[in-house]
Amino acid sequence: xxxxxxxxxxxxxxxxxxxxxxxxxxxxxxxxxxxxxxxxxxxxxxxxxxxxxxxxxxxxxxxxxxxxxxxxxxxxxxxxxxxxxxxxxxxxxxxxxxxxxxxxxxxxxxxxxxxxxxxxxxxxxxxxxxxxxxxxxxxxxxxxxxxxxxxxxxxxxxxxxxxxxxxxxxxxxxxxxxxxxxxxxxxxxxxxxxxxxxxxxxxxxxxxxxxxxxxxx
Numbered sequence: 554x555x556x557x558x559x560x561x562x563x564x565x566x567x568x569x570x571x572x573x574x575x576x577x578x579x580x581x582x583x584x585x586x587x588x589x590x591x592x593x594x595x596x597x598x599x600x601x602x603x604x605x606x607x608x609x610x611x612x613x614x615x616x617x618x619x620x621x622x623x624x625x626x627x628x629x630x631x632x633x634x635x636x637x638x639x640x641x642x643x644x645x646x647x648x649x650x651x652x653x654x655x656x657x658x659x660x661x662x663x664x665x666x667x668x669x670x671x672x673x674x675x676x677x678x679x680x681x682x683x684x685x686x687x688x689x690x691x692x693x694x695x696x697x698x699x700x701x702x703x704x705x706x707x708x709x710x711x712x713x714x715x716x717x718x719x720x721x722x723x724x725x726x727x728x729x730x731x732x733x734x735x736x737x738x739x740x741x742x743x744x745x746x747x748x749x750x751x752x753x754x755x756x757x758x759x760x761x762x763x764x765x766x767x768x769x770x
Contacts, residue, residue: 615697
């Protein structure tokens, strides 16, 4: 299983960067997009990886901020067959627009969307959907911005039988670094304000994140 970073605040040479986040989960021949950045930049990076947008079968959206859903319309223009897993807390008009332009699947909390791939909600002052990937050695969590709090997301994921293996994505203003001590993989991306502190605190398991990077599990 691979995760390709398609869009982030930082980028490797030859890839576009910007304020937003998007990554591609690849399981054999299945390609699942998590968030879409703020515009079409992630599709340019997708092509730099040699992947046709029509190969994407599923999209998971975390929350309705423009830097996470702004690029969706550009994918729909070239691949209207995708299934977009959209949380019930998204604006009604957003969901209605999707229903007329692609295959919109409304999610209501914990749910399996593909073999070994799940989604769940974290709710605080704001709601956000996150992804859970069931690896042989534990659960990998993917977050958009973790607005409700990364510690809350980790607690919700820990309700499941398997141990937590790692977390990748935006951590926002999360600063309770002790909550990461038991993880084996940490990749702070996008809006994470404590990136440097996290990487310095966990040099053996924390990895930098940038457009063009590939993580293999």
